Structures are given as C-alpha cells and as structure tokens.
Amino acid sequence: MRVLALTKAIAATFLIAVMPAVAQEPPAVAAASGAEKARLTDLIAKAKTEGSVSNIETIMQPPTTDAMAAAFRTKYGLPASFKVNSISMAPGQLITRLQQELQAGKLTFDTGAISSIPWVMARVKEGKIAKYDSPEYAAYRKPIDMGLAQDGHFAFTGGYYFVPMWNTETLKFDGKSYKDVLTIPDIAGRLSGSDPSVSDPPLMTYMGLRTIFPVSYFEEIAKLKYNFLYKSEQVAQRLVTGEDLLALSGMPTRAHQANARGAKIKFMDPEEGIVLLTQSFFVLEAAPRPAAARLWFDFVLSEEGQKILGEKEYTISGRANFKSPVPDHVPTLDQLKPIKIDWTKVTEADMQKSRDEWKTIFKK
Secondary structure, eight states: OHHHHHHHHHHHHHHHHHHHHHHTSOHHHHTOOHHHHHHHHHHHHHHHHHOEEEEEESSOOHHHHHHHHHHHHHHHTOOTTOEEEEEEOOHHHHHHHHHHHHHHTOOOOSEEEESOHHHHHHHHHTTOBOOOOOGGGGGGHHHHHTTSOBTTTBEEEEEEOOEEEEETTTOOOOOOSGGGGGGOTTOTTSEEEOOTTTOHHHHHHHHHHHTTSOHHHHHHHHTTOOEEOOOHHHHHHHHHHTSOSEEEEEOHHHHHHHHHTTOOEEEOOOTTOBOOEEEEEEEBTTOSSHHHHHHHHHHHHSHHHHHHHHHHHOOBOOSTTOOOSSTTTOOOGGGOOBOOOOGGGOOHHHHHHHHHHHHHHHOO
C-alpha cells in the first residue's frame, strides 16, 4: 500500500509539473504536431527575441491593425510588449519607400503588400523577396492557378477593385456600364479619379479597361476634368460631403464603411466586369526580423487573419472555402466577373508604356 501511495504521489507531482507547461502552449503550437509544432516553437522563440514585426501595405486602417495585432499575439503566445508596426500608404508612396530602402540596403520593414503583381514579380526575380514555403499556401491554390499569387513568394491576402461610385443623396444615377458615366449632366469638375501616373493599382485598372474600351472612350472621360485623389478614404469622404458627385475610382470597401456610419453611397456593378486588384503579400529577403515576419505572414493568411480583414476592411479573400464575415457586402472569387488579364506576363516596361499613354490623354 505504501508503494502504491508513493507511486500515486509521484505521478501526481509529475502531472502538476507537466500540466502547466501543456496549458501554456500558444494556441498555434497546441493545434500543431510533429515537424510543424517544432517549426512554430522555434519561430516563436526567435520572434520573442526580435521583439516586433514591421509591415507596410495599402489597405489596413488603425482599428484593423490593432485587432490583427491582438489576435496575432494571442495565437502565438507573444507578450503584450511585442509590437506590430503596420504602416498603410498610398500605393505609389509605398513602392517609392520600399524601392529606396531596397536600393540602400537598409530595410526597416519585414513584410509588405501591394496591389501590383508586375512590381512584385520583378522584385522576386531580383531576389529581394524571400522564398518562404508557408503552410498557408495550401489554402490558396486557386489564386495561384489564376496567376494572382506565386507559391512560396507572394500570396493573395485581400482583393478589391475600383468602380464608379456616388452618393445617392446628391446624384440620381443608376448606371450599369462604365459608358453611362458619360451621360450624367453637369458632372464636369464634380467627379474624382485616381492617378495612374503615380500609382500602380489605378494603372492596372486602366490597362484592364483598355482591353475593352478604345482610347476615344478615355478621351471623352478626360474632357470631364476630374479631380485626382490618392487615398480611397478621401474619395469616399468627398462623396459624403457632396464635394464630388461621382468617383470614377470608387472602392466598394470604403462605400460599406461609410454606409455603416450613416452615408448612402452606391457603387456600380459594371456589365463589362471589373479589374480585380489583389494585395500581393510577401516576406522581404533582408527582413530585419525574419522569424516574426514568417509568423505574421502565416497569421494574415490564416482563417483568423482573413476573417478580421474581411470584417474590418471588406476585402475579398483568396482562401479556399472561406466564409466572409460580411457575405452581404463582399463577394467571393466565384461571384466576381473579372476582366481577364494575365498579370504574370505583364512587365514593368508594359506598365510604363500604358502609363505614358494615359498621360497623353489625361495630362496634356
């Protein structure tokens, strides 16, 4: 009996010693096994030493970043002191900033996301973007097959598009085609548009629409003398205040956000289709915090990360079998009618040629 009691006491002591360790495993580690468990454990330990991760992209607003950061720390068991620094910039400014840092060889960012597949592909060829075989790529086979992502180099973390958008309280319009914009009376000087000469996403939209419309269509648009704007939030705000009657480059994302605050913004579902723009998300080869960068990359692509992005920013997810938290506002890839263009075959030289053409029309 004494031997049995002693055995039980030893067993109890062992369980007490082991159970806290098991309970303290971060959710991501607890859900993993084998090699993946070991990989995550190693990355987390290194990330804690690095102390932060720095990201640069074009979509996330501060509340979204805060929600993502909190969930990220929880999933990987990172301390509250671990910083997630994410900067949102206009696409043109982002590319300029990264180009400067890459050329100087002094990176401050670990990861980045930009809706310019040609730009990202060029950086992949230069060896500036890391080869990282994230386990999350398995859920992104469709975007990879569509040429919207490249296995091991960049993923489709959130999609959006530009279409005509207006405030129903200041403009009575029910257009179904991009051409219908030309029928609106007294619109000259009271509409806004993006500037493809300084930003890749609107340039890509122009390139996509040029596969449908001749130069003459854009020459008619140019006669309307629209205001050049560089941030999608500003585009929506000017519609809300009535400063502009219509936005040529409206983002449905911003319409939903404005409407949630009481606005009455409407956007077109063009019969010609839309030019789908995808945030190409990558880890930089010379990332100063490589372990944290890889964990952040995994998290943003995970089901949890995509849900936060979808709920806060109304982005289109490329993740397989993903159920949007706002299905009434955000279509799935299968529901979209994208204008077909193979961005993996478009070079930076091709983009410059289209940019020059646009300038001859709109900036004479």
